[in-house]
Each structure stands twice: as C-alpha cells, then as structure tokens.
Amino acid sequence: MTPELAPIARRIETLYREAVDPVGERFAFPRAPHAGEISGPPMVLVIGNHSSGKSSFINHLLGESIQTTGLAPTDDAFTVLAHGEPGERDGRAVVSDPDLPLEGLSHFGPTFLSHLRRRTRPIELLRTVNLVDTPGMIDSAREDSGRGYDFTAAVRWFAERAELVLMFFDPDKPGTTGETLEVFNTALGDLSHKLRVVMNKVDMFRSMEDFARAYGALCWNLAKVMARKDLPLVYTTYTPIPDAAQGKLPLDDFDKARQQLVDEIRETPQRRADTMITRLAEHGARLDLHARIVDAAVHDARAARRGAYGWVAVAALFAFGGASLTLLGEGPIDWQRTALAYAGAAALVGLALVLARGVIRRRVDAIVAGVDALFTRLYGRDLLVREHAEDLRQLWAEIRKRTARTLKSLGPLSFPRLRRKSRKRLRHVIEEDVPALRRTLRGDPPSEEKR
Ligand SMILES: Nc1nc2c(ncn2[C@@H]2O[C@H](COP(=O)(O)OP(=O)(O)O)[C@@H](O)[C@H]2O)c(=O)[nH]1
Ligand SMILES: [Mg+2]
Known part of the structure; x- marks a missing residue:
C-alpha cells in the first residue's frame, strides 16, 4: 500500500508557511492557492462512449453494484463516488457544501446540477481515491449534443482536477467522432499526461484478427486526434461479467492488464503527493x-x-x-x-x-x-x-x-x-x-x- 500521505501533505504545508511563503510575500511573488489541493482524496475520472463498460468497471473495482449498468444509455449523470456511510446527494446539495471541493461546478447551471450526484459507500479504496463516473459520450457528428449544458467544459473541469483520466472504448465503436473528438480537442488537449485509454470488453472478440483490427482502428483514430508524442498508454482489458457474451481469446494477459490498471488507480494518492x-x-x-x-x-x-x-x-x-x-x-x-x-x-x-x-x-x-x-x-x-x-x-x-x-x-x-x-x-x-x-x-x- 501507499505510505501515509497526510504527514507528507502537512510537512509540505509547513515548509510553505515557514520557509517559502514569507519570502514570496516580501518579494511580491504570487503562487496559486493551495488550500484544497490537499483536502480530500485525489480523483480518477472515467469517461467514454455509453455502454463501453465504465460503470461495470467501477462496480468491479469497488466490489459492489453501485452504478447501474446496461446496454441502453441507462445513466446520464456525473457521479462522484466517495467514502462515507451509504448515501446519495444531488448536485445542488453537493456544490453548496463548502466541505466538498466541488463548489466550482455550480457555474455549469441548473441543468448540469440535475445531472450531478455524489454517492458515498464505506469502501476502503474510496478512502484514498474518489471515482467519477460520467454519462456516455455521444458519438454523433452533431455539434449540439442536446444535453442542455456544456458537457465538454464539465469534463474539462473534472479532468483538470483529476489525477488520472481513463477513457474507455468499446471494441464496436473504436472511432473518435462527435463528442469524443471534441473532448480530445478541447478538454484533454494539455492533460494527456494523465490520460489512459482503455480498450474494454476484449472478452467479446471471437478471433485474434478481430482483436487486431479493433486495436489498430483505435490507435489509428487516436493518432488522428493527438500529437504523436502524447499518445497515451492503451490498456486492453475487460471486466468479468457472469453472463456476458464469451469470446474465444485466452484472457490471461487481459486479466494482467486489468490488474495493472487497478494498481495505477490505487497509486494515485502517491502520484498526487509526488505532484x-x-x-x-x-x-x-x-x-x-x-x-x-x-x-x-x-x-x-x-x-x-x-x-x-x-x-x-x-x-x-x-x-x-x-x-x-x-x-x-x-x-x-x-x-x-x-x-x-x-x-x-x-x-x-x-x-x-x-x-x-x-x-x-x-x-x-x-x-x-x-x-x-x-x-x-x-x-x-x-x-x-x-x-x-x-x-x-x-x-x-x-x-x-x-x-x-x-x-x-x-x-x-x-x-x-x-x-x-x-x-x-x-x-x-x-x-x-x-x-x-x-x-x-x-x-x-x-x-x-x-x-
Ligand atoms: N462482455 C463484456 N460486457 C461488458 C463489459 N463491461 C461492461 N459490459 C456490459 O456492457 C453493458 C454496458 O456496460 P456499462 O457499464 O453500463 O457501460 P457504461 O455506459 O460505459 O457505464 C452492460 O450490459 C455490461 O454488462 C466487458 O468488459 N465485457
Ligand atoms: Mg454508466
């Protein structure tokens, strides 16, 4: 497990207060506010097409069926998952709570707030990492998504504050069009160092050719929207779901990839301390x-x-x-x-x-x-x-x-x-x-x- 982070955060605060900020004040050298950098655990943002398996992965990770899943677009809300007694609060309550670092979201307006909630569960992992599940992106070329709020800007807000951004792709739709493209261009442009791509549901492939074709298409599409040097790590994996369609590929390596992804999520507190x-x-x-x-x-x-x-x-x-x-x-x-x-x-x-x-x-x-x-x-x-x-x-x-x-x-x-x-x-x-x-x-x- 990661070492205890609170003492490191406190030590950093002390160094700022005693040795750094006094000099900064005397010589009029401003620095970004840091309160809140330290309060609350780091976030992992999960985005991707609808039914690419975001919510299923989150449920698997937490070992509990918290998020609703399904092939139809079941959930069109941003859900912040945090540690606490089992409970749920709606967007309005969440942004007006000064103890939560989510106040800034009130700018996105009432429609957005009605698509925001915060769920708490007494799950150990949530003590050190908060997860954010998001509405599936709409892969239509239409400019206006008809959501009634600025989806890309909301994703951007979370992505800026997140330690890690996971972008899920469905092998059926490895394309980057519509909202996906826009999110890449405007929301994630300079944040590619936090981005990890997940090609999910690889347990559905019937042959190596199918897998290779989908993987190739995904990388090709990524290369079109991102600078070569920014190309993110791609995890090819799946979430074990009891009655899901079984493909024909051996799954060991994909299990390993999922484990690596889970490890990376667990290590975000350490990454944040590093930052x-x-x-x-x-x-x-x-x-x-x-x-x-x-x-x-x-x-x-x-x-x-x-x-x-x-x-x-x-x-x-x-x-x-x-x-x-x-x-x-x-x-x-x-x-x-x-x-x-x-x-x-x-x-x-x-x-x-x-x-x-x-x-x-x-x-x-x-x-x-x-x-x-x-x-x-x-x-x-x-x-x-x-x-x-x-x-x-x-x-x-x-x-x-x-x-x-x-x-x-x-x-x-x-x-x-x-x-x-x-x-x-x-x-x-x-x-x-x-x-x-x-x-x-x-x-x-x-x-x-x-x-
Ligand atoms: N075969 C398979 N099915 C999956 C996987 N992940 C999710 N599913 C199924 O895909 C559907 C959509 O999943 P969901 O988690 O709701 O996707 P979301 O819209 O991205 O949150 C559900 O019926 C899941 O059971 C996977 O890795 N493999
Ligand atoms: Mg979902």
Whole structure:
C-alpha cells in the first residue's frame, strides 16, 4: 500500500508557511492557492462512449453494484463516488457544501446540477481515491449534443482536477467522432499526461484478427486526434461479467492488464503527493531566482541612492562651509549678510537635491529595464557550467516577465534586501527537504547522509 500521505501533505504545508511563503510575500511573488489541493482524496475520472463498460468497471473495482449498468444509455449523470456511510446527494446539495471541493461546478447551471450526484459507500479504496463516473459520450457528428449544458467544459473541469483520466472504448465503436473528438480537442488537449485509454470488453472478440483490427482502428483514430508524442498508454482489458457474451481469446494477459490498471488507480494518492512535492520544488526554485534578482536590483538602487545623496552631502558641506568661512573672514557679524549667505547655500543644496532625485530615478529605471543584465551578473559563472545552465536559463525564461513587471510597478526601493537567513532556509527546502520528502514517499528509510 501507499505510505501515509497526510504527514507528507502537512510537512509540505509547513515548509510553505515557514520557509517559502514569507519570502514570496516580501518579494511580491504570487503562487496559486493551495488550500484544497490537499483536502480530500485525489480523483480518477472515467469517461467514454455509453455502454463501453465504465460503470461495470467501477462496480468491479469497488466490489459492489453501485452504478447501474446496461446496454441502453441507462445513466446520464456525473457521479462522484466517495467514502462515507451509504448515501446519495444531488448536485445542488453537493456544490453548496463548502466541505466538498466541488463548489466550482455550480457555474455549469441548473441543468448540469440535475445531472450531478455524489454517492458515498464505506469502501476502503474510496478512502484514498474518489471515482467519477460520467454519462456516455455521444458519438454523433452533431455539434449540439442536446444535453442542455456544456458537457465538454464539465469534463474539462473534472479532468483538470483529476489525477488520472481513463477513457474507455468499446471494441464496436473504436472511432473518435462527435463528442469524443471534441473532448480530445478541447478538454484533454494539455492533460494527456494523465490520460489512459482503455480498450474494454476484449472478452467479446471471437478471433485474434478481430482483436487486431479493433486495436489498430483505435490507435489509428487516436493518432488522428493527438500529437504523436502524447499518445497515451492503451490498456486492453475487460471486466468479468457472469453472463456476458464469451469470446474465444485466452484472457490471461487481459486479466494482467486489468490488474495493472487497478494498481495505477490505487497509486494515485502517491502520484498526487509526488505532484505536490514537484510543485513545491518548482515554486521554490522560481521564487529563489526571483528574490535574488529583486535583491540585486534593490542593492543597486540603494547604492545609486546613497551615491547621489552622498554628493548632496558633499555639496551641502561645501556650500555651508564656504558661506561660514567667508563670513568669518569678514570680521564683525553682519546679520543681513549672514542670512543672505546661508540662504544662498540652502538654495544650492536644494538644487543638488533635485538633481540627485533625477539621477536616482534614471538609475532606477535603468536597473529595472536591465533585469537580464542582473541575471547574467548573478549567474554568469553558473551559466558557464553547461548541463546546469539550460535549466537555469529555462527557469529565468519562465519568470523574467513577472519579475520585471513586479520591479517596474513597485520600484526596487520599496523592497527589503533578501536576508541571508531567509535565503538559506529557502535553499534548504529545495536542496534538502524536497529530496527527503521524495524518499519518504518512496518509503525509503531516512538516510543518514551529511547532517
Ligand atoms: N462482455 C463484456 N460486457 C461488458 C463489459 N463491461 C461492461 N459490459 C456490459 O456492457 C453493458 C454496458 O456496460 P456499462 O457499464 O453500463 O457501460 P457504461 O455506459 O460505459 O457505464 C452492460 O450490459 C455490461 O454488462 C466487458 O468488459 N465485457
Ligand atoms: Mg454508466
């Protein structure tokens, strides 16, 4: 079984709170909200043609007949299956419950909500994984599915939040047309890393030729709608159903494939923890670079300010000193002349101040415009080490716009310097804590390396 995830999630939260977010706040570096990332188990979304066997597979997986199944389109609802006492709540109740991470679904309107429900059962697997059964996709070429809500957008909503998306195909209809095609194009486009294709019901094939033909057709159709590099893993399997039509192929390998699929579903909590760790590592690295660039800008801007005001001080010294010296050399004090001399000196200093302000502003503008120069200055040496250099450039490309914008709108003089201690803590998260979390996730014993 997967190791206990709650402690890992808590540890990640603590690292954010103590070492990462304080730096992020000080240097105005936003990050996506993470509350809810951790609450509730991860989701596995099951989509596909109607009667491709989605609900039967889910029932088999849970070891209980929860979802209705049948050859006719029996079920046209999105059903979230979760752990709890046996029960069922309709869409409206589900989206208005702040304890459930489903509030966002209220946007899809009343028709959608009447096609949404949440069922709970005291089944162990549902403690760590929530399953989402969906209405069968309609393989018609018609634009409007007549559903009364945006089906593709709803699938997209779930797919974005799911850890795994299973797309079921029926050997009879290995085509990708109509809604299937649209879902591929608009809902799953950039999520193909979570997608697994299931060619189901292989127990119905009467011969190897039939199997090969259907498999070929499916892959051919997938290749038409997806970029080659994104082609997903295809599981060829079936769900054992007592009185289902028996084909003639030996089923051992297909049983194995089903087992692999089930394993992958069981491992989603671990995958999610992995995603959370990766996100922490990426965010930490970006923030570190951002903070160092801003810090360098602050350093330069402050130096420019010190320099300019230094000249003002020198000017003041000369102006007042000069005035005093001339007055002293003239014997008895003449109040009128004295006032005049000092007023002149003050005017001179005022002028120097105005000039200095102008100089500072121009310097600061130049610093802000030259963030790339700051980057090369700070990382010049690292950029020469080749393997590491590409990552660094990549990282900089990801954040440079945002960093430049922040500096421009707030001005480098409004930021504090990056404290050595804060940076050390942030580096510690990236270099020590993240690898340690990964080891915990893999279940390795805590290593006894350096300190
Ligand atoms: N032979 C066979 N029949 C299946 C399999 N999976 C589902 N069925 C049958 O196909 C029909 C539709 O299944 P269902 O789970 O309702 O499909 P859904 O619409 O995708 O949820 C039902 O009559 C099931 O008994 C399978 O792997 N092999
Ligand atoms: Mg169904």
